[in-house]
Amino acid sequence: MEIPKDIKGLLGPKPEKEIMLLAAIELYRERKLSLGKAAEFAGLTVREFLYELRKRKIPINYPEEEAEKDVKTVEGLV
Template sequence: MESTTPEGFRDFLGPRPERELLLLAAIELYREGKLSLGKAAEFASLSVREFLYELRKRDVPINYTKEEAEADIRTIEGLG
């Protein structure tokens, strides 16, 4: 049987449990749509790129709507 002591949780969360808990909270808030990608990355003290990597590693889909994609395309076209 696995330990349910704080030490056991620390083992499960790795050498930096506070950081892992912040990351898990950020991922869940992002998944629920309560934080944007950028705010969730900031919450977890990661760059957007690092946060995207963590999402991919955990098979969490990216919240990206068709409207957001179209707005990004318009922005990119305006740069050219």
């Protein structure tokens, strides 16, 4: 991919990596990729991807049904 020099400077020292991260974040925000797949697409661990989301103040997609399921699982452990 050819990135114009004036744009390249805005993206930091690794512009291709930043573009992949931004694409992964947007696909995640649009719920087209899961957290794990978005992290993989960006070339990051899930923990690193969560850090990038937090840094950019992007909320985590955590559907209510999944939260309820997690609560039941934790209650079953007690």
